[in-house]
Amino acid sequence: MLTEHGRAQLQTQMKAHSPRLYEELQVLRSDGEVTGPIDDIPPERMREMYRWMVLMRGFDKKCVTWQRQGRIGTYAPFEGQEAAQVGSALALSNSDWMFPTYRDHAAAMVHGQTMANVLLYWMGRMEGCVSPPGVRVLPPCVPIATHLLHAVGLAFAMTLRGERAVAIAYFGDGATSEGDFHEALNFAGVFRLPVIFLCQNNGYAISVPFSRQSASRTIAQRAVAYDIPGVRVDGNDVFAVHRAVTQARERAVAGLGPTLIEAVTFRYGAHTTADDPTRYRDQRRLSEEWRTQRDPIARLRLYLERRDLWSAREEEAWQAEAAALVEEAMQEAMAAGAADPLAMFQHVYADEPWHLAKQRREMLESRGGASA
Numbered sequence: 001m002l003t004e005h006g007r008a009q010l011q012t013q014m015k016a017h018s019p020r021l022y023e024e025l026q027v028l029r030s031d032g033e034v035t036g037p038i039d040d041i042p043p044e045r046m047r048e049m050y051r052w053m054v055l056m057r058g059f060d061k062k063c064v065t066w067q068r069q070g071r072i073g074t075y076a077p078f079e080g081q082e083a084a085q086v087g088s089a090l091a092l093s094n095s096d097w098m099f100p101t102y103r104d105h106a107a108a109m110v111h112g113q114t115m116a117n118v119l120l121y122w123m124g125r126m127e128g129c130v131s132p133p134g135v136r137v138l139p140p141c142v143p144i145a146t147h148l149l150h151a152v153g154l155a156f157a158m159t160l161r162g163e164r165a166v167a168i169a170y171f172g173d174g175a176t177s178e179g180d181f182h183e184a185l186n187f188a189g190v191f192r193l194p195v196i197f198l199c200q201n202n203g204y205a206i207s208v209p210f211s212r213q214s215a216s217r218t219i220a221q222r223a224v225a226y227d228i229p230g231v232r233v234d235g236n237d238v239f240a241v242h243r244a245v246t247q248a249r250e251r252a253v254a255g256l257g258p259t260l261i262e263a264v265t266f267r268y269g270a271h272t273t274a275d276d277p278t279r280y281r282d283q284r285r286l287s288e289e290w291r292t293q294r295d296p297i298a299r300l301r302l303y304l305e306r307r308d309l310w311s312a313r314e315e316e317a318w319q320a321e322a323a324a325l326v327e328e329a330m331q332e333a334m335a336a337g338a339a340d341p342l343a344m345f346q347h348v349y350a351d352e353p354w355h356l357a358k359q360r361r362e363m364l365e366s367r368g369g370a371s372a
């Protein structure tokens with residue numbers, strides 16, 4: 001049996017040989033001040049970041065309300081994660097391909113998806129999975145981590161074709177425990193593919209805190225296993241996220257392979273509107289703590305106002321315009337009408353299996369329609 005002294009020595013040895021911790025890179029502090037030069041982000045781009053984040057937060061809050069009213073289905077809110085999504089999407093080119101999850105509507109809209117289409121998705125209409133012409137956003141992925149492999153496959157195809165573009169895959173901390181995560185990073189590392197793996201580590205895989213999910217102290221350090229760069233950033237710092245993705249993209253298009261980025265952030269609300277976060281975390285304390293000390297929008301507004309790049313008058317005007325844009329999108333989506341439940345039988349099999357044909361007939365009969 002180990003003595004206390006022996007146990008202490010063993011722990012010291014283990015720490016000395018464990019993977020190095022990745023420092024959480026930060027550019028814009030919570031007090032609105034920066035840690036160094038930011039000449040790489042022009043003032044107008046900073047204003048654009050702020051406008052997008054305010055618009056996206058207003059959209060997100062409204063969607064939660066609309067879900068409670070029964071106007072859209074179960075919804076996955078992202079309030080608190082605006083900087084990670086907006087900052088990353090603004091660092092991309094129109095030629096890049098985006099693979100979002102069910103929580104990455106802000107990133108998708110910045111990259112060109114329409115607000116009305118996002119609402120149609122949550123209303124159960126297939127049109128919500130379709131992007132406008134020329135917009136390279138894939139349908140939101142609900143299965144955890146499966147789309148990382150899709151991103152790698154597309155990046156491989158672009159490499160074979162000689163295209164200078166990247167694929168970016170968004171995912172949460174829970175996805176890093178899936179086998180797909182390992183397979184995607186391993187394949188991308190071996191073939192040096194132009195992929196950006198962006199993990200928004202919001203601390204919880206639904207109800208499981210990261211500390212109970214993995215013994216790794218960071219997600220970024222897992223990049224060592226695939227011999228690719230791993231970067232850990234303050235996910236509520238839009239400047240830091242933008243810089244990390246910009247640099248990762250530059251590496252990728254130069255043929256230097258993939259990058260794993262861990263954006264440390266926090267979702268203020270529930271995992272989805274079908275979830276009760278108070279059952280597994282101190283919702284009030286944690287949400288207030290992050291809102292007060294690390295909110296992504298508040299810190300950017302402080303920075304802009306101190307440099308005369310934003311004013312109270314502009315804030316009032318943009319808040320009103322943003323609210324109008326959200327309402328307009330809902331009216332557009334509502335005009336499409338309710339989704340037809342029979343649509344669930346379409347676009348899955350070329351030849352419909354007998355059991356699905358039977359279910360479709362039963363649904364038609366229950367609605368008073370003719371059998372088919």
